[in-house]
Amino acid sequence: MKTILLSIEYDGTFFAGWQRQPAQRSVQSELEKTLSGFCHKPVAVFGASRTDAGVHAYDQKAHFLWDFDFPVEHIPNALNGFLPSDIRIRAAEEVPTDFHARFSCTGKKYIYKIRNTAESDVFSRYYYSRIAKTLDVEAMAEAAAYFEGTHDFKVFSGNNGVIMHNTIRTVHSFSVNKLDNQIIELEVTGSAFLYKMVRLMTGALIHIGHGKRMPESIKSVLAGELKRMGNTAVPQGLYLAKVYYDQKELLNDLKSSSLENSI
Amino acid sequence: MKTILLSIEYDGTFFAGWQRQPAQRSVQSELEKTLSGFCHKPVAVFGASRTDAGVHAYDQKAHFLWDFDFPVEHIPNALNGFLPSDIRIRAAEEVPTDFHARFSCTGKKYIYKIRNTAESDVFSRYYYSRIAKTLDVEAMAEAAAYFEGTHDFKVFSGNNGVIMHNTIRTVHSFSVNKLDNQIIELEVTGSAFLYKMVRLMTGALIHIGHGKRMPESIKSVLAGELKRMGNTAVPQGLYLAKVYYDQKELLNDLKSSSLENSI
Numbered sequence: 275m276k277t278i279l280l281s282i283e284y285d286g287t288f289f290a291g292w293q294r295q296p297a298q299r300s301v302q303s304e305l306e307k308t309l310s311g312f313c314h315k316p317v318a319v320f321g322a323s324r325t326d327a328g329v330h331a332y333d334q335k336a337h338f339l340w341d342f343d344f345p346v347e348h349i350p351n352a353l354n355g356f357l358p359s360d361i362r363i364r365a366a367e368e369v370p371t372d373f374h375a376r377f378s379c380t381g382k383k384y385i386y387k388i389r390n391t392a393e394s395d396v397f398s399r400y401y402y403s404r405i406a407k408t409l410d411v412e413a414m415a416e417a418a419a420y421f422e423g424t425h426d427f428k429v430f431s432g433n434n435g436v437i438m439h440n441t442i443r444t445v446h447s448f449s450v451n452k453l454d455n456q457i458i459e460l461e462v463t464g465s466a467f468l469y470k471m472v473r474l475m476t477g478a479l480i481h482i483g484h485g486k487r488m489p490e491s492i493k494s495v496l497a498g499e500l501k502r503m504g505n506t507a508v509p510q511g512l513y514l515a516k517v518y519y520d521q522k523e524l525l526n527d528l529k530s531s532s533l534e535n536s537i
Numbered sequence: 538m539k540t541i542l543l544s545i546e547y548d549g550t551f552f553a554g555w556q557r558q559p560a561q562r563s564v565q566s567e568l569e570k571t572l573s574g575f576c577h578k579p580v581a582v583f584g585a586s587r588t589d590a591g592v593h594a595y596d597q598k599a600h601f602l603w604d605f606d607f608p609v610e611h612i613p614n615a616l617n618g619f620l621p622s623d624i625r626i627r628a629a630e631e632v633p634t635d636f637h638a639r640f641s642c643t644g645k646k647y648i649y650k651i652r653n654t655a656e657s658d659v660f661s662r663y664y665y666s667r668i669a670k671t672l673d674v675e676a677m678a679e680a681a682a683y684f685e686g687t688h689d690f691k692v693f694s695g696n697n698g699v700i701m702h703n704t705i706r707t708v709h710s711f712s713v714n715k716l717d718n719q720i721i722e723l724e725v726t727g728s729a730f731l732y733k734m735v736r737l738m739t740g741a742l743i744h745i746g747h748g749k750r751m752p753e754s755i756k757s758v759l760a761g762e763l764k765r766m767g768n769t770a771v772p773q774g775l776y777l778a779k780v781y782y783d784q785k786e787l788l789n790d791l792k793s794s795s796l797e798n799s800i
Contacts, residue, residue, distance in 0.1 A: 285659040330660070359662050396548040397593070397664065399622050 275341045277371050278349065280305075280319075281364040282334040286509070287400040288360060292325045292334070301325075301334070301361060308356045309338060322375045322517040323382060326470075328509030330401070332385075333364065335517040337375040373519075381446065381518035383527070384472045386460040387511045388480075402457070403511030409483035411452045417482045417489035418448040418460070420496065421475055429495060429502045430478075432470030441468060446528055450479065461515070463528060470506060477504035538604045540636050541612065543568075543582075544628040545597040549772070550663040551623060555588045555597070564588075564597070564624060571619045572601060585638045585780040586645060589733075591772030593664070595648075596627070598780040600638040636782075644709065644781035646790070647735045649723040650774045651743075665720070666774030672746035674715045680745045680752035681711040681723070683759065684738055692758060692765045693741070695733030704731060709791055713742065724778070726791060733769055740767035 282301070290298035294306070302319055309317040321336040344352070349366035357363070389398055392406040428441035444465040451459050460476055481504030482489055494500035518524040545564070553561035557569070565582055572580040584599040607615070612629035620626070652658065652665040653672050661667070691704035707728040714722050723739055744767030745752055757763035781787040 283659050285662075354657070359657075360659050362657050362659050394617070394622075394625050396546050396623050396625050399548075401660065 275339050275371070276346070277337055277369050277373050278340045278346060278366055279335060279337045279369045279373065279375065280349075280353075280366050282331060282336060283362045283364055284331050284334065285360040285400070286325060286328050286330045289327060291327045291329070292321050292323065301331075302336075304358060304361055305336065305353075308353055311356065312352065313340075313342060320375045322379050323514050325512075325514055326473075326509050328400070329512045329514065331514040333516050334514050335375045335379070335519075337369065337373060375517075378519050379466070379517055380521050381463060381465055381524045382467060382514065383461065383463040383516040383518075384467070385513045385515045386462075386472065386476050386507065387513070388458040388460070389456055390458055391456040400510055403508045405480060407484055409458060409480065410485060411450055411458055411483065413485070413489050414458075414460075414479045414483040415450040417479055417492045418450050418462075418475075420489065420492035421445045421448045421462070425496045426498075427468055427471055427496075429498075430471050430474040431468035432474065432506065438468060443468060443471070446524070447531065448475075449531070461531070463516075463524070463531075472512060473507040473509065474502065474504075476507035476511075478502060480504055480507060538602050538634070539609070540600055540632050540634050541603045541609060542598060542600045542630050542632045542636065542638065543612075543616075543626055545594060545599060546625045546627055547594050547597065548623040548663070549588060549591050549593045552590060554590045554592070555584050555586065564594075565599075567621060567624055568599065568616075571616055574619065575615065576603075576605060583638045585642050586777050588775075588777055589736075589772050591663070592775045592777065594777040596779050597777050598638045598642070598782075600632065600636060638780075641782050642729070642780055643784050644726060644728055644787045645730060645777065646724065646726040646779040646781075647730070648776045648778045649725075649735065649739050649770065650776070651721040651723070652719055653721050654719040663773055666771045668743060670747055672721060672743065673748060674713055674721055674746065676748070676752050677721075677723075677742045677746040678713040680742055680755045681713050681725075681738075683752065683755035684708045684711045684725070688759045689761075690731055690734055690759075692761075693734050693737040694731035695737065695769065701731060706731060706734070709787070710794060711738070712794070724794070726779075726787070726794075735775060736770040736772065737765065737767075739770035739774075741765060743767055743770060 284301050290300050292301045294300050294302045305319045317338050319336045319338045346366055346368050350363040353363045387402045389402040389404045390409050422445050424444040426441050427443045446463045448462045453459055481487055487503050491500055495502055547564050553563050555564045557563050557565045568582045580601050582599045582601045609629055609631050613626040616626045650665045652661055652667045655669040685708050687707040689704050690706045709726045711725045716722055744750055750766050754763055758765055
């Protein structure tokens with residue numbers, strides 16, 4: 275029996291999210307259906323991140339157990355032939371038997387894409403969050419830096435019915451950049467994230483970007499001196515960009531991105 | 538009674554095309570439904586181009602008759618509030634009463650987008666035609682130039698049940714450009730196009746791009762000396778980019794694009 279780790283890209287638009295749910299279309303259930311058909315027996319797939327409905331992934335990771343005599347490098351093509359067009363397997367590799375896509379994970383990177391314009395655009399409606407009122411990107415970037423470090427992120431977590439006993443998380447880096455064409459990209463890398471944490475942090479940054487609070491107010495919220503501001507940012511703009519299992523790779527990525535920012 | 542001309546953007550993915558059809562979702566019927574609801578009586582909408590299922594539009598034009606006492610400049614916002622998210626009205630203007638979106642049209646521009654890579658990408662599946670085998674863009678550009686001018690395009694027209702008595706058309710310009718990131722863009726401007734003409738010409742250029750024919754073979758096909766080559770290119774990559782009613786604007790656009798090409 276081998277443990278196989280998949281790298282998965284998906285368009286979250288027409289899924290109820292990653293997680294298997296009765297009578298709903300989910301990424302996990304589509305993968306399990308395809309793998310089970312392939313193996314002629316039920317196969318369970320374990321994902322690194324339970325992305326919400328509408329949230330996309332450039333690189334979700336998931337593992338499953340495999341006792342087929344089939345070359346691992348051919349798994350992506352074999353599965354892609356049966357999967358719906360909004361899920362693509364990018365890579366497959368054998369990992370140690372004690373590996374778990376979620377519990378072995380040492381970090382994740384999310385990207386949040388905003389189109390800051392009053393003009394709607396049919397082609398980006400599922401792939402960007404459109405915000406009509408002009409955002410102060412510098413204020414957002416300044417505020418985002420206050421999220422970096424180890425904090426209790428309890429107020430930046432949604433209620434999904436699970437009581438979290440430990441809400442302390444570490445955000446390694448949180449950058450906000452204005453790209454061409456009214457596009458603003460937020461990029462956050464952390465050890466782990468609470469339920470809805472990225473969208474709640476993004477919502478607070480949008481609030482600050484609209485000048486309703488000062489950037490330093492993030493510090494006060496994290497210290498418990500101020501209530502959380504802003505709304506949960508819409509799922510359309512959110513992408514799970516990378517899942518890390520190797521601390522060296524994570525450090526390298528952080529180093530190169532901070533080098534980039536300092537250029 | 539005023540005649541109003543709309544500029545319309547749509548994502549063609551989930552439409553059976555522009556044209557109203559029984560029990561199918563079409564752009565025309567969505568517009569007519571919304572306008573009729575607005576006017577409390579049936580309103581007919583006349584489009585410039587009958588785009589096929591899956592074909593997109595940056596700038597489709599359509600006219601309708603309007604006897605409401607409502608400021609024309611507010612029509613886009615009023616309609617956008619009721620239209621589905623895959624149709625956006627970009628502009629509305631009053632035009633002379635003898636104006637017809639289709640018959641007053643003096644030219645059209647289409648863009649065809651190709652991702653020339655073996656790697657599929659969930660986010661572009663509806664918006665690009667993906668072609669795995671490497672295309673020779675220079676050969677395609679050379680071949681595209683043979684389409685320019687006035688020719689009988691009969692062999693480059695699909696059968697939609699209508700017998701065309703006049704299949705002579707003028708292609709003003711046809712360019713093929715390689716952009717970043719494995720993207721190839723075809724841009725064709727003409728006086729008018731036959732049914733499926735753009736996708737059939739594109740299919741022939743793809744055939745030539747794969748080295749199966751020489752660029753000059755287009756000349757022989759148009760002269761009736763050689764059969765048409767290639768398949769109908771898929772609709773996903775096709776965009777109606779502009780509809781012209783003003784010969785000066787058309788000439789200006791052609792001039793600036795040929796200047797661009799010569800730089």
